[in-house]
Amino acid sequence: MFSLDQFASDARAAAAAPEPLNAVISVMAETLADPDAVRANMPEMVENEVLLFEDDTVSIWHERFLHTEIPPPHDHQTHAVLGAYHGRERNGLFRRVGGQAIKGGELVLGAGQFHVFGPDDIHSVQGLDGTPSLGLHIYLGPLTRIERSLFDWGTGAPVPLTEDAFTGMIRAA
Numbered sequence: 487m488f489s490l491d492q493f494a495s496d497a498r499a500a501a502a503a504p505e506p507l508n509a510v511i512s513v514m515a516e517t518l519a520d521p522d523a524v525r526a527n528m529p530e531m532v533e534n535e536v537l538l539f540e541d542d543t544v545s546i547w548h549e550r551f552l553h554t555e556i557p558p559p560h561d562h563q564t565h566a567v568l569g570a571y572h573g574r575e576r577n578g579l580f581r582r583v584g585g586q587a588i589k590g591g592e593l594v595l596g597a598g599q600f601h602v603f604g605p606d607d608i609h610s611v612q613g614l615d616g617t618p619s620l621g622l623h624i625y626l627g628p629l630t631r632i633e634r635s636l637f638d639w640g641t642g643a644p645v646p647l648t649e650d651a652f653t654g655m656i657r658a659a
């Protein structure tokens with residue numbers, strides 16, 4: 487049975503393992519093998535983004551992606567293992583060309599699927615099917631303390647990531 491505390495504990499241990507990325511991927515894969523169990527045993531999350539745990543090695547989040555708005559393209563500057571356990575999410579993928587974000591393809595993740603983004607990868611995310619999607623994210627670093635970039639929707643130019651800038655660049659879907 488899924489337990490959020492156990493998931494966070496397992497993710498922390500994995501991030502401290504000799505090969506943290508492989509270990510964290512294993513934790514995500516095992517967790518998402520039964521996405522309905524995650525859904526059934528998840529405590530209610532009031533906020534769209536909930537930080538479950540963070541230290542110097544790992545940052546663990548619960549995410550709700552709305553179908554009504556799209557957060558701006560951004561990077562993570564650390565490896566990110568991003569999984570979905572309910573609904574479907576569409577990741578807009580961007581290439582870094584001359585320092586600017588150029589729209590590339592799309593990646594749709596359904597319940598039980600996850601993807602590993604590299605430190606320089608850029609994406610935006612939206613819930614699909616007229617309903618929010620729910621996910622669990624593990625980052626191999628202190629995400630809230632890492633200097634990261636947002637990218638202008640129009641020009642693709644980088645902007646330092648701050649909470650105000652992030653909020654101001656959210657686009658209605």
Ligand SMILES: [Fe+2]
Nearest residue numbers: 560561562609
């Ligand atoms: Fe992200």
